[in-house]
Amino acid sequence: MKTQSASQTNDDKTAMFRPAFEHMQASETLWRRFVELGLPARAQEAWHYADVGAFSRESWTMAAPADGAAARALLSELALDPATSLVLANGRVLDDNGVEPVAAAAAGALHAHSLATLNEALTPRAAVITIAAGEAKTLTVASLTLPAGDGEMAHPRIAIKVAAGARADLRLIFAGSAGKRYWSNPVVDITLGEGAEARLISVASEGEQALHTGVIAATVGKAARFASTELILGGRSIRRETLVDFIGEDGAAELAGAYLGGGETRIDVRSEVSHLVPRCRSRQLYRGVLDDKAFAAFQGRVYVAPHAQGTDAAQSTRSLLLQRTAEAAAKPELEIHADDVKCSHGATVGELDPDMLFYLEARGVPPAEARSMLVKAFIGEVLETISDESLRERNIDRVGRWMTGRGEGA
Amino acid sequence: MTVMLEIKNLHATVDGREILNGINLTIRTGEVHAIMGPNGSGKSTLSYVLAGRDGYMPTQGSVTFLGRDLLALDPAERAAAGIFLGFQYPVEIPGISTMNFLRTALNAVRKARGEAELSAADFLKLVREKAKTLDMDPEMLKRSVNVGFSGGEKKRNEMLQMAMLQPRLAILDETDSGLDIDALKVVSHGINALRGPERSLLMITHYQRLLDYVVPDVVHVLAKGRIVKTGGKELALELEREGYAPYVGEAA
Numbered sequence: 001m002k003t004q005s006a007s008q009t010n011d012d013k014t015a016m017f018r019p020a021f022e023h024m025q026a027s028e029t030l031w032r033r034f035v036e037l038g039l040p041a042r043a044q045e046a047w048h049y050a051d052v053g054a055f056s057r058e059s060w061t062m063a064a065p066a067d068g069a070a071a072r073a074l075l076s077e078l079a080l081d082p083a084t085s086l087v088l089a090n091g092r093v094l095d096d097n098g099v100e101p102v103a104a105a106a107a108g109a110l111h112a113h114s115l116a117t118l119n120e121a122l123t124p125r126a127a128v129i130t131i132a133a134g135e136a137k138t139l140t141v142a143s144l145t146l147p148a149g150d151g152e153m154a155h156p157r158i159a160i161k162v163a164a165g166a167r168a169d170l171r172l173i174f175a176g177s178a179g180k181r182y183w184s185n186p187v188v189d190i191t192l193g194e195g196a197e198a199r200l201i202s203v204a205s206e207g208e209q210a211l212h213t214g215v216i217a218a219t220v221g222k223a224a225r226f227a228s229t230e231l232i233l234g235g236r237s238i239r240r241e242t243l244v245d246f247i248g249e250d251g252a253a254e255l256a257g258a259y260l261g262g263g264e265t266r267i268d269v270r271s272e273v274s275h276l277v278p279r280c281r282s283r284q285l286y287r288g289v290l291d292d293k294a295f296a297a298f299q300g301r302v303y304v305a306p307h308a309q310g311t312d313a314a315q316s317t318r319s320l321l322l323q324r325t326a327e328a329a330a331k332p333e334l335e336i337h338a339d340d341v342k343c344s345h346g347a348t349v350g351e352l353d354p355d356m357l358f359y360l361e362a363r364g365v366p367p368a369e370a371r372s373m374l375v376k377a378f379i380g381e382v383l384e385t386i387s388d389e390s391l392r393e394r395n396i397d398r399v400g401r402w403m404t405g406r407g408e409g410a
Numbered sequence: 411m412t413v414m415l416e417i418k419n420l421h422a423t424v425d426g427r428e429i430l431n432g433i434n435l436t437i438r439t440g441e442v443h444a445i446m447g448p449n450g451s452g453k454s455t456l457s458y459v460l461a462g463r464d465g466y467m468p469t470q471g472s473v474t475f476l477g478r479d480l481l482a483l484d485p486a487e488r489a490a491a492g493i494f495l496g497f498q499y500p501v502e503i504p505g506i507s508t509m510n511f512l513r514t515a516l517n518a519v520r521k522a523r524g525e526a527e528l529s530a531a532d533f534l535k536l537v538r539e540k541a542k543t544l545d546m547d548p549e550m551l552k553r554s555v556n557v558g559f560s561g562g563e564k565k566r567n568e569m570l571q572m573a574m575l576q577p578r579l580a581i582l583d584e585t586d587s588g589l590d591i592d593a594l595k596v597v598s599h600g601i602n603a604l605r606g607p608e609r610s611l612l613m614i615t616h617y618q619r620l621l622d623y624v625v626p627d628v629v630h631v632l633a634k635g636r637i638v639k640t641g642g643k644e645l646a647l648e649l650e651r652e653g654y655a656p657y658v659g660e661a662a
Binding site: 365 | 462464485486488489490497501504505506511515516518519522571
């Protein structure tokens with residue numbers, strides 16, 4: 001009886017999305033998959049810390065195609081050049097720069113992911129970026145959400161195919177209208193061929209009322225290298241998930257993330273690295289800074305399959321609470337079925353070091369600036385993974401501006 | 411000589427415990443004072459109260475620095491006003507390069523003093539010149555503040571900060587501790603380079619050793635939170651010979 005009533009509730013909630021499926025003429029197969037998966041619930045391990053109530057709190061409707069002028073205004077605010085960027089507005093390709101939107105079905109981990117299924121159904125055509133064997137490409141992708149009113153959602157979908165020996169340097173920025181209650185649910189699906197290399201630098205800087213639930217799913221081939229650095233510093237409720245599947249031996253993945261939350265921001269960062277084959281190496285480095293009544297959780301899962309010998313996995317997460325009213329949770333999850341593996345994890349939560357603050361202040365650095373310097377230094381470990389100096393500086397400045405914004409708000 | 415620092419009947423507590431118990435001390439412009447005393451006499455507490463550290467609570471008395479109420483200022487304002495505290499244990503700050511630290515501090519202090527910020531080129535020239543006089547490898551300045559520095563390197567870094575900030579009153583807390591004889595000479599040279607008619611020094615030390623290199627005008631003995639004796643430089647030698655025992659008894 002209990003199970004039935006639970007699934008009944010889930011059906012009720014998924015039913016809220018039926019009009020959107022019909023509006024987008026999504027297939028019945030996807031609808032059935034979505035209903036079967038259900039909306040994420042707190043009882044599911046992977047969604048334990050998520051703001052699951054937000055998905056059904058309002059009747060989300062599909063955002064209509066965005067106004068080009070509004071998109072361009074936001075791009076210029078973000079100092080992005082539309083001529084050299086791939087721009088998605090409300091999930092639709094606005095400036096294609098040679099990128100063709102095509103149908104791209106989800107595979108692997110995304111197939112069993114409820115919100116990725118919603119994304120697949122409601123945005124049937126993905127922006128596909130292909131880098132041919134042996135080639136290298138650098139591209140900025142901006143995903144903007146510009147709703148006409150509150151309660152609108154967008155499901156941007158980006159598929160990246162990095163062929164054998166190719167190299168991709170991608171910068172992704174997720175942003176949207178200030179002051180509007182919108183939901184952005186982007187999926188980035190990236191496949192790396194043998195010996196390929198991909199570096200992603202993502203910035204989630206949504207409007208202060210926004211709900212964001214983004215997934216990056218990487219399928220890493222033999223001896224390929226995937227590096228992802230994320231900076232999360234804007235939005236009301238943000239979930240960022242990174243899923244890595246090693247499907248070829250000797251692959252490497254380096255995940256780094258920094259998240260900053262103030263006010264009543266809720267941040268939910270999750271990673272899942274699946275070592276399915278031998279001798280792959282993964283590194284995870286996450287740093288969070290929380291102020292006011294912000295809450296953030298980091299859940300890092302490492303799975304090592306029975307035959308994935310020689311796995312080398314390490315994970316480190318640290319949080320800094322700028323006020324005692326802020327809260328941080330960290331939950332490493334290791335599931336290891338092989339015996340010849342190296343797996344480590346470490347998690348700490350702390351406050352700004354009073355000795356360091358006094359040392360800076362005793363040298364004449366005013367208190368607000370001293371705090372900002374220490375926060376930038378704390379996040380620095382993550383941002384140092386960005387090799388491009390000007391891009392790194394720009395992101396350090398973002399952190400500095402975030403701190404300045406907090407000072408003014410206090 | 412005009413009065414630079416005037417401490418009157420200063421009492422202070424740490425964690426509710428009274429550590430300073432009525433300090434009276436006047437330092438005139440250009441003078442070098444040394445405060446000596448046994449462990450636990452309140453030497454470091456005095457330096458922290460003067461620099462404005464949280465948790466070091468003045469409860470009575472006053473401190474006037476160049477005519478201003480020092481105790482009303484926050485630590486950064488005191489630094490801008492011309493106070494410099496040389497730390498006994500310089501703090502390590504991972505993720506902030508020494509260079510960035512020095513530039514931020516110098517520009518903050520210049521700004522507060524109504525001076526223009528230094529250009530990147532002028533700053534670099536200045537810091538290289540000062541580092542050289544302290545025998546510091548400029549490569550060290552790229553490293554995080556004090557992280558992985560030896561004891562001597564940390565103290566040299568303190569002297570570099572002092573040379574950059576050009577304070578009016580430098581309070582040096584056990585600057586000689588942990589230094590070998592070569593490092594002691596370099597650091598003493600750094601201190602002496604700052605001496606001048608416009609500047610004063612307050613050296614806090616347990617041993618007389620540093621005072622061979624930086625000769626004080628006035629020596630005070632601190633015991634149980636009070637100054638119990640004041641004399642000339644010969645007092646330091648007397649303390650070295652006879653120890654603090656007579657003073658500890660006297661204050662009790």
